[in-house]
Amino acid sequence: MATAKSPKQTTKCSTLRAAVGQLTLIEHCLCPLDARASLRENFVHKTSYGYSKDKKRKQASVRVTCPGGLSTEDEFFLWGLLSLTLSQPKPTPNFFATRHYCLKQLGKIDTRRRGGRQYQQLAESLERLSLVSYRNDAFYDPLRGEHRRVSFGFLSYSLPIDGDSSRVWQISWDPIFFEYCLAACSVLAFDFEVYTELDPASRRLFLLLHKLFWRYRTTPAIDIRELGTNVLGFSDSLRTSEIKVRIAKLAERLRIHNIIAGEADFQKRAKGEFTVRFSKGKFFGRKVARPASNRIESPLAEPLRSIGFGDHECQRILHKFDEHLIQQWSDVTLAAVEHKGRSFFKRSPQAFFMHNVQHASQGTRTPPDWWLDLRKRESLANANLGSPESERPPNAKPSSVSNVLAEVIESGLVPALDKTAVK
Known part of the structure; x- marks a missing residue:
């Protein structure tokens, strides 16, 4: 609960x-x-x-x-x-x-x-x-x-x-x-x-x-x-x-x-x-407090705003639901917006998020398979960022996050979700 x-x-x-x-x-x-x-x-x-x-x-x-x-x-x-x-x-x-x-x-x-x-x-x-x-x-x-x-x-x-x-x-x-x-x-x-x-x-x-x-x-x-x-x-x-x-x-x-x-x-x-x-x-x-006493905004408020919630709604959601569920279902919702488009939602991203997080809090909803597959592909792409530079061609330019991701997708190690998204 x-x-x-x-x-x-x-x-x-x-x-x-x-x-x-x-x-x-x-x-x-x-x-x-x-x-x-x-x-x-x-x-x-x-x-x-x-x-x-x-x-x-x-x-x-x-x-x-x-x-x-x-x-x-x-x-x-x-x-x-x-x-x-x-x-x-x-x-x-x-x-x-x-x-x-x-x-x-x-x-x-x-x-x-x-x-x-x-x-x-x-x-x-x-x-x-x-x-x-x-x-x-x-x-x-x-x-x-x-x-x-x-x-x-x-x-x-x-x-x-x-x-x-x-x-x-x-x-x-x-x-x-x-x-x-x-x-x-x-x-x-x-x-x-x-x-x-x-x-x-x-x-x-x-x-x-x-x-x-x-x-x-x-x-x-x-x-x-x-x-x-x-x-x-x-x-x-x-x-x-x-x-x-x-x-x-x-x-x-x-x-x-x-x-x-x-x-x-x-x-x-x-x-x-x-x-x-x-x-x-x-x-x-003067006394310097530990970070635990910092009065800073929850890092989960920003993804909720990206979904479309206002500040008051964000506070209510953060107060009502478990942080893990908010993180998980906000990520599912934003992944759907970015990779499936607005037509994926019957009503709106906000309604999709609220419907799923409420069921998840009752133990009757788990993340969809397509999102789990997406996370696996992203983990594989991130793992390849740490490949030794010595394995690169002799005249290759130094790696950066963006061009390594592009190379991973081009090589076929990761199925291309949207090549135009790799800038």
């Missing part, structure tokens, strides 16, 4: 305000700052960071394998999408939302900027993130209270073949990674609006200092070379003096936001060796 829900789920907010990062992952960068170094096929990023165990300092080794490359923009989407997932009333590893909803909540589009290039950026970031394999020989497991050897991915996804579809995208988080992120003691809540205003290097320093300022008013002395290369992602070929200058500039940007107080305190330890300390700014005098 349908279960009632709190109307708070439909409260609107222009963008996500509180976000989270995983505490161990912010100890080091996932890729270099320079996209020319990291945005290449079969890129492998090796780094390390120090941690304390039994009152001794030890070193953790990290290997991030990125078959499709990785960039700082992907890092932005990783934390942003994870935060949207955890913002839901009952977070699960499967997050359903339209691309427009995700980009709107992350502040990437608004009434002046509506999709296009941003849609493509999100799709390409998802593709790269879905291929990443993360390995760490001393990852802190908050559930077991110990450091462990781990290997996990970040996410997988399923999206409509039609690039102009208004149907929801499915993002499924790796179960081990999501388990760590779901644990309150394993994530760092931070102000997403401030994070968005910063440049990539400042964002990484902001998150690290956010973690350190939990315990300290002034951070312990940090080796600037280790900070610059392992945490911020500067090239290891830079001289120590160059890294020192860049860190000073980042500190000034954070000081403007009151994240740190005063200037960075550099101390010379030996010839060519420097440490730095940062002091906590007034920014941390």
Whole structure:
């Protein structure tokens, strides 16, 4: 039977305000700052960071394998999408939302900027993130209270073949990674609006200092070379003096936001060796809520509007029916609109949706076979997006979401639903 829900789920907010990062992952960068170094096929990023165990300092080794490359923009989407997932009333590893909803909540589009290039950026970031394999020989497991050897991915996804579809995208988080992120003691809540205003290097320093300022008013002395290369992602070929200058500039940007107080305190330890300390700014005098407290609109409201429901009707539907049923039957309805046409409906898409979701809530209706077949074809097409680049012809151009989908359909691996829909 349908279960009632709190109307708070439909409260609107222009963008996500509180976000989270995983505490161990912010100890080091996932890729270099320079996209020319990291945005290449079969890129492998090796780094390390120090941690304390039994009152001794030890070193953790990290290997991030990125078959499709990785960039700082992907890092932005990783934390942003994870935060949207955890913002839901009952977070699960499967997050359903339209691309427009995700980009709107992350502040990437608004009434002046509506999709296009941003849609493509999100799709390409998802593709790269879905291929990443993360390995760490001393990852802190908050559930077991110990450091462990781990290997996990970040996410997988399923999206409509039609690039102009208004149907929801499915993002499924790796179960081990999501388990760590779901644990309150394993994530760092931070102000997403401030994070968005910063440049990539400042964002990484902001998150690290956010973690350190939990315990300290002034951070312990940090080796600037280790900070610059392992945490911020500067090239290891830079001289120590160059890294020192860049860190000073980042500190000034954070000081403007009151994240740190005063200037960075550099101390010379030996010839060519420097440490730095940062002091906590007034920014941390206010409490930052976890994403679960975000008052953002349900991601299911947008597909309901695409079907033809008004805001009041959307709220009533979200309050009355189970989220899973709303997601499923809104997707069936929109798939019918896009692939079967308006003539498919005896009355209207709205009537079709209401009739089916009401019966489904009583356990007397299941999704149609044609929709299940469509989902299988889309899953096959999405799976082929991750095929190794080495299998492509020697002179082939780099893959993108749209041209790979077109190739999959042309090859006959997926029966063509509508070739004109692949832009």
